[in-house]
Amino acid sequence: MNLIHTFEAVQEASLQLLELTDKDINKILHAVADAAIEQTDFILSENLKDLDRMNPANPKYDRLKLTKERLQSIASDIRNVATLPSPLGRTLKENTLPNGLRIRRVSVPFGVIGIIYEARPNVSFDVFSLCLKSGNACILKGGSDADCSNRAIIHVIHQVLKHFQLNPHIVELLPATHEATAELLHANQYVDLLIPRGSSNLIQFVRQNATIPVIETGAGICHTYFDKEGDLQKGTAIINNAKTRRVSVCNALDCLIVHAKRLHDLPQLCAPLANSHVIICADAPAYAALQGNYPQELLKMATDQDFGTEFLDYKMSIKTCSSIEGALNHIQHYSSKHSECIVTENPTNAALFCRKVDAACVYVNAPTSFTDGAQFGLGAEIGISTQKLHARGPMALEEITTYKWIIEGNGQIRKP
């Protein structure tokens, strides 16, 4: 392994983080935020090198681009992380046994967290600040498209760390190569947790190839079920918000499931979608209900591929079902277990939906667009987990800590 010395250095540096207080950490975060502003010209000029290599028509171009305003917003996010309560040193459980042994479960950092991401240089600042706040060292593997930007950002962070006499290896940026990714995926001895952030291809690749523990983030195939007893006004607002607030994010609506007894309300439920030019791929009953009541150029007959698809675009499918069980079956089959919603005034149906739907976030009469760490009041977000192990849904500082058991005795021994 070519990167073994890098990995060793990060692991070694992670031990130094155990000696910092939350106050120390917050001081560093503020200094990094200041540096991000002070070094705006340097960061933007390096960012320009990356932008020059990319076609502005590429949808990645906008995500890659940094501006003075974006750096200000990044700095303000870093300062916000400093205001959050420390996730470390919390006693999660406490118990004194009859023999006098005192057993405590206490939150601690993971140690070293690896992040694999694509062409979004803001992630470098973002991940560093969340990892530092939670006492973790981090190994970043960014996309090659953003390499100059990422190097500039890490350079700025390293300068701050040196100023505080901290080991700069608490954050390392790997070469933007496939070889580096391959080594990181198997660095079991050095990396405690791996979080891939980006396209579903990237996440799939990491899941298939990593031998270190992974938290999957991302892909959201989200349904909204409009029940027989759904409120029309609420449903109209919820569907429009879930689909059109931001189509490029994972919590956006992909499929509306409508109860057959409410097909006559479909035109009204979908009316605001036409303003955003949302293309609707409807099954036969829904198509019939919408024909003549929705712009014909935006209305298509659904094919099998339109179900179970994450559109990430002004596009959605509609499925008709004859019962809540039908909706549950459709969701069970096609959901990516991210965010699912029911619109109903019937509390029994709402409770059934909440119990039966297997997803990170289950909504009653509110749009899936709320799935977000900040919206949930978590203060920050490192990703949205779509797996069930360790963390589910929005992940914030608590979710990038683990715990240890501390057992204090006075010479007790265990009987046979």
Added chain:
Amino acid sequence: MNLIHTFEAVQEASLQLLELTDKDINKILHAVADAAIEQTDFILSENLKDLDRMNPANPKYDRLKLTKERLQSIASDIRNVATLPSPLGRTLKENTLPNGLRIRRVSVPFGVIGIIYEARPNVSFDVFSLCLKSGNACILKGGSDADCSNRAIIHVIHQVLKHFQLNPHIVELLPATHEATAELLHANQYVDLLIPRGSSNLIQFVRQNATIPVIETGAGICHTYFDKEGDLQKGTAIINNAKTRRVSVCNALDCLIVHAKRLHDLPQLCAPLANSHVIICADAPAYAALQGNYPQELLKMATDQDFGTEFLDYKMSIKTCSSIEGALNHIQHYSSKHSECIVTENPTNAALFCRKVDAACVYVNAPTSFTDGAQFGLGAEIGISTQKLHARGPMALEEITTYKWIIEGNGQIRKP
């Protein structure tokens, strides 16, 4: 995949578990315990078929063997699981946002848990009862040595499930073949969590090959550090208990680290070990301190291989260090992050040890032999996790649940 229909059937059956109350579950557990006793003759006769194929000198023979008494103890363990509080439906977090959205984090089953284990048929009952109590369906892949025993046990459980009109697919035993293991490791669509239980080779194999989330259990390379300010009497009892209570378990002491200033106390610290014929592989200073004070036939010069080894036998190594930092470095290098202990009367050293040692369980003045779900007051144990993701140390019912976020609104929408 040949087993795809089995996996589908288990996933389908897991949904039925969501409809059971804790009272229902406890009734089934009691019925399974009763059946284990009533069908003792059948289970033992099938167990005999497995035993007949194995050489009684094989260390696995004893683990494979079931007896009337062992079945009674198994039944009593199952009844004990029924007495534990349900881990399901607990509100872990609750928050009402200014816009009126009510957000709750509620504990729920994983869904389907896969367990890969070796020749211990009691694990079949054990895992089934813990999975049922936590609302999970389970897929068991037992070792071929125990196949007749496992089939008999699952047959008995299936009879009980049928009596309760429950879908028997909530527990399935896979064929005891490598092909079945290979399919299980990649059943991402059907299995939510995989727990390997057994030798470190098995665990390593699963870690390297599984694409579904895994919790590693098992291997414990455990150290006890006797500090410069350690109490001699406590240390003597702790070291003897940690090494000799049961040598075949993962929490047993493998390496004693002794402060150089206390080498003169080594003969007394090790005296009780001679009664159990513990072989000591000592480094040069420790060897010199013990020579003439410990049975010569049990004393060996340590080689490099004696450090970082899980002995699982009446054997241990001794390392001398000149400071607590030396002990911490040795542990950092060789520990499997399972259980580590310091014997000291100095609270600063105890605190430093607790902060710096990266292990599931960190002990002060108590032996590592306490690492056990029942000892920790967790009521049951499905394994001891040696990873940091999701669960660390003893895992009980809570650790085989996940959570979902339930968000209840009244038509709120998210602003841009």
